[in-house]
Amino acid sequence: MAQRFAQKLLRFYIPLILFLLFLLFPFYWMLVTTFKSDVELYNLSLNPFYIYTWSLANVKHLLFDTPFLRWLFNTFLVSVVSAFISLATSLLAAYGIQRIRFRGSGFMGIAIFFCYLVPPTILFIPLATMVFKLKIWDSLVSLSIIYPTFLIPFCTWLLMGYFKSIPKELEECAMMDGASRLWVFFKVIIPLSLPGIVSAGIFAFTLSWNEYLYALTFISSSLKKTISVGLVTELVRGDVYHWGPLMAGALLGSVPIALIYSFFVEYYVAGMTGALKE
Amino acid sequence: MHNGATVFKDQSDPQGRTSGRLSMALQQRGVVGVLFTAPVGIILLLLLAYPFVLGIWLSFTDTIIGRTGHFIGLENYFYLLFDDVFRLTTFNTLLYTVAAVFFKLVLGFALAMVLNRDFKAKGLVRAIVLLPWIVPTALSTIVFWWIFDSQFSCISWVLIKMGILSHEIDFLGNPNNARASVIAVNVWRGIPFFTIGLMAGLQTINQSLYEAADIDGASPWVKFRKITVPLIMPLLAVITTFSIIWTFADFHLIWIMTRGGPANATHIYGTLSYQRAIPGGHLGEGAAISIFIFPILLICVLITAKYLRREE
Numbered sequence: 001m002a003q004r005f006a007q008k009l010l011r012f013y014i015p016l017i018l019f020l021l022f023l024l025f026p027f028y029w030m031l032v033t034t035f036k037s038d039v040e041l042y043n044l045s046l047n048p049f050y051i052y053t054w055s056l057a058n059v060k061h062l063l064f065d066t067p068f069l070r071w072l073f074n075t076f077l078v079s080v081v082s083a084f085i086s087l088a089t090s091l092l093a094a095y096g097i098q099r100i101r102f103r104g105s106g107f108m109g110i111a112i113f114f115c116y117l118v119p120p121t122i123l124f125i126p127l128a129t130m131v132f133k134l135k136i137w138d139s140l141v142s143l144s145i146i147y148p149t150f151l152i153p154f155c156t157w158l159l160m161g162y163f164k165s166i167p168k169e170l171e172e173c174a175m176m177d178g179a180s181r182l183w184v185f186f187k188v189i190i191p192l193s194l195p196g197i198v199s200a201g202i203f204a205f206t207l208s209w210n211e212y213l214y215a216l217t218f219i220s221s222s223l224k225k226t227i228s229v230g231l232v233t234e235l236v237r238g239d240v241y242h243w244g245p246l247m248a249g250a251l252l253g254s255v256p257i258a259l260i261y262s263f264f265v266e267y268y269v270a271g272m273t274g275a276l277k278e
Numbered sequence: 279m280h281n282g283a284t285v286f287k288d289q290s291d292p293q294g295r296t297s298g299r300l301s302m303a304l305q306q307r308g309v310v311g312v313l314f315t316a317p318v319g320i321i322l323l324l325l326l327a328y329p330f331v332l333g334i335w336l337s338f339t340d341t342i343i344g345r346t347g348h349f350i351g352l353e354n355y356f357y358l359l360f361d362d363v364f365r366l367t368t369f370n371t372l373l374y375t376v377a378a379v380f381f382k383l384v385l386g387f388a389l390a391m392v393l394n395r396d397f398k399a400k401g402l403v404r405a406i407v408l409l410p411w412i413v414p415t416a417l418s419t420i421v422f423w424w425i426f427d428s429q430f431s432c433i434s435w436v437l438i439k440m441g442i443l444s445h446e447i448d449f450l451g452n453p454n455n456a457r458a459s460v461i462a463v464n465v466w467r468g469i470p471f472f473t474i475g476l477m478a479g480l481q482t483i484n485q486s487l488y489e490a491a492d493i494d495g496a497s498p499w500v501k502f503r504k505i506t507v508p509l510i511m512p513l514l515a516v517i518t519t520f521s522i523i524w525t526f527a528d529f530h531l532i533w534i535m536t537r538g539g540p541a542n543a544t545h546i547y548g549t550l551s552y553q554r555a556i557p558g559g560h561l562g563e564g565a566a567i568s569i570f571i572f573p574i575l576l577i578c579v580l581i582t583a584k585y586l587r588r589e590e
Contacts, residue, residue, distance in 0.1 A: 129341075247426065
């Protein structure tokens with residue numbers, strides 16, 4: 001008995017605890033730093049893992065002395081708009097490719113998958129010249145229409161997997177009764193694939209929220225920045241790092257994503273593994 | 279009256295025929311299919327395929343910000359091949375990718391094996407494991423930036439208190455330390471992707487295979503090598519391919535922590551092309567650097583395609 005427990009300790013509990021410590025420590029550190037005062041933060045004789053006196057000074061500084069709330073709003077707006085565009089168009093495309101099976105649908109499926117593999121690092125320079133010519137430089141419009149380029153391939157691929165699982169007979173019955181494609185799409189397919197739509201929506205929202213390179217390249221005025229770009233460019237001035245407010249910003253910028261995630265974790269895992277297996 | 283009716287009929291007939299043709303067309307799979315896929319097709323053509331080609335064109339020009347460039351052939355590429363910073367960047371990019379993907383694979387697989395059993399709070403642990411992956415990378419990178427601070431790093435603090443070190447580690451100021459640091463952060467962020475992906479694959483392995491191996495007296499290592507690894511291989515290949523592409527084309531993690539420094543020791547293709555193109559203004563040269571990502575991308579795509587086809 002004791003030997004079995006020792007074995008389980010060695011093979012399960014100890015590795016698990018070590019992994020969790022490694023994966024969670026940065027979050028703990030972010031939290032601790034956020035609620036410390038500067039005096040305590042830069043005093044090396046104190047234990048840095050412990051908060052001696054709690055302080056909201058960093059959060060206050062972030063919320064009232066920087067445009068953080070504006071960045072939060074910008075990020076939210078861009079994420080909602082681009083997720084909506086991506087979801088609406090991907091739904092149509094995924095249905096077209098997976099269910100209508102026209103000539104060239106197989107090719108389109110593969111082409112869209114390959115689009116998913118093209119990283120923003122290859123596209124940001126030509127896109128920057130296009131954004132400049134279209135006169136949407138330094139505006140959230142540019143982000144809202146460019147983010148769908150990396151969201152659509154993923155959403156389409158994910159939704160194709162869901163549509164595959166809906167029995168074809170349901171559609172065929174409805175169409176025999178004289179229903180049109182669009183009616184079938186809105187009244188049969190969409191209600192049946194709601195879990196897939198929710199996963200795709202969450203993914204699209206999270207991925208836009210996390211985007212950095214395009215936001216850094218296309219936006220230059222302080223009030224139009226998104227959270228990640230704003231924090232790094234505005235809270236670091238030369239050699240002066242405002243670590244307290246920076247950590248508060250990292251914390252508050254992660255909370256919305258963590259909240260959404262905690263509500264939909266099953267959808268998230270299903271979407272991630274589903275997309276891999278398809 | 280009669281005449282009027284004929285005229286009416288004559289006018290209505292072509293209309294009737296066209297609307298008939300329209301509704302007939304809408305019955306056809308080809309036409310409906312194209313209509314459903316058109317929005318995505320247009321967006322991806324205009325904002326993904328076109329910029330992709332434009333990027334290749336830019337790399338053959340001397341375009342700088344504010345001035346249209348001229349075609350200069352392969353000049354950007356020749357310049358880069360003899361540029362020491364670019365050569366160092368190539369080395370860094372390969373090192374970063376190989377080291378980070380290797381550790382992500384090994385640690386992610388290990389964690390998936392640890393979690394591949396029934397225990398209380400499995401759902402909760404799985405949710406926690408995914409956290410580094412879902413939190414915005416830019417924000418978690420800022421936290422690591424602070425963890426690796428040259429004066430107030432908590433890692434240095436612990437090591438000094440334990441008496442192992444006498445002075446702070448210069449994490450991001452020393453070339454090799456900086457390389458190790460950015461790789462560590464990438465590994466931290468990427469482990470969940472491997473773990474969660476592989477856990478899904480491990481669950482689909484038929485348990486009777488392990489039971490049969492137990493009867494034959496196989497050791498855990500033999501079971502792992504002869505059953506788990508071969509059966510998980512296709513999935514592992516797809517996950518690894520994705521990870522290679524993302525790591526090779528990484529940008530923000532390094533840009534936030536080191537901006538490619540110290541002394542260009544952590545510059546990878548993404549950061550160097552950004553630095554030369556946007557703050558530096560040399561769009562053509564920047565585009566040429568980012569094009570170097572393409573061969574790796576192509577190889578990865580071919581590998582993925584091979585496995586995808588095999589599964590079909």
